[in-house]
Amino acid sequence: MDARNFTYMFYGFTAAWLIVMLYVISLARRGARLKKELEDVKHLVKGERSTPEDLLPNRMR
Amino acid sequence: MRERLSIVLAAIAALLLANNLHAMFLTLPDEAMQGAIYRILFFHAPAAMVGMIGYFVALTLSIMYLSFGDFKYDSLAASVIEVSLVFSLVNIVTGSIWARIIWGIWWTWDYRLTSALVCVLIFSGYIMLRRAIDEPTQRARLSSALCIFGCVDVVIVWKSIEWFRNQHPGPVLDFRTGGGRMDPAMSHVFYMNFLALLLVATALVLIRTRQESTAREIDSLRRVAHAA
Secondary structure (H helix, E strand, O other): HHHHHHHHHHHHHHHHHHHHHHHHHHHHHHHHHHHHHHHHHHHHHHOOOOHHHHHHHHHHH | OHHHHHHHHHHHHHHHHHHHHHHHHOOOOOOOOOOOHHHHHHHHHHHHHHHHHHHHHHHHHHHHHHHHHOOOHHHHHHHHHHHHHHHHHHHHHHHHHHHHHHHOOOOOOOHHHHHHHHHHHHHHHHHHHHOOOOOOHHHHHHHHHHHHHHHHHHHHHHHHHHHHHOOOOOOHHHHHOOOOOOOHHHHHHHHHHHHHHHHHHHHHHHHHHHHHHHHHHHHHHHHHHHHH
């Protein structure tokens, strides 16, 4: 019982940090995507690129 | 400025967490009835409290958006709810692992557990709703309304252990019972870990809010490009 008790405590701590870490990774990836999208749209507004495709948000491409 | 503040908060949280983990494993003894597994409580309940505080902050921000119509309140509410949802998930998963040892089952449909699951489902719906609507005013208005509705369930989650007979344990924290249900040394580590998780959540909200303002900037630039 004691070994199982300790193992499940370890699972609990691991699960808690895994969920938070996965969210942090998703935040970092989203941040990088938004940064790139912002650069693209800034270029577009300056008239450097102007295909209709560029006007669509990433999720619609 | 916001980025620097989030780094400072994360660093303080990391130091606090290191100190708390040391206390949990090397200072505090096993609980008499539950053994080592009771230490999950130090993450399970603070995660729930951080989530609930977040939902009520989002409720205030949603009401402010509906009153003043400023999109910054809506963006902040969305950021707070997303981070709160992560902590609610931590709460449910760690609780389920604790229950497997203490109750012998992963899950039971009692009032506390069911209302907590409904809460996660409602606020997952909030995030899906925001992704489904492109028009900013409609998105902000509907998601604010859903947040207000969702917070009714948060009250039920909070009070369910007082209102109903549950398999879930009743209140043990000092500020709900008046004291005497938890050893002061354990109580100290509990509140310090709550503080650490609250700092982690605040740092994440700051990062997420910055992303929301970048997304708003992209939307307005795109409108400029469309108009040109």
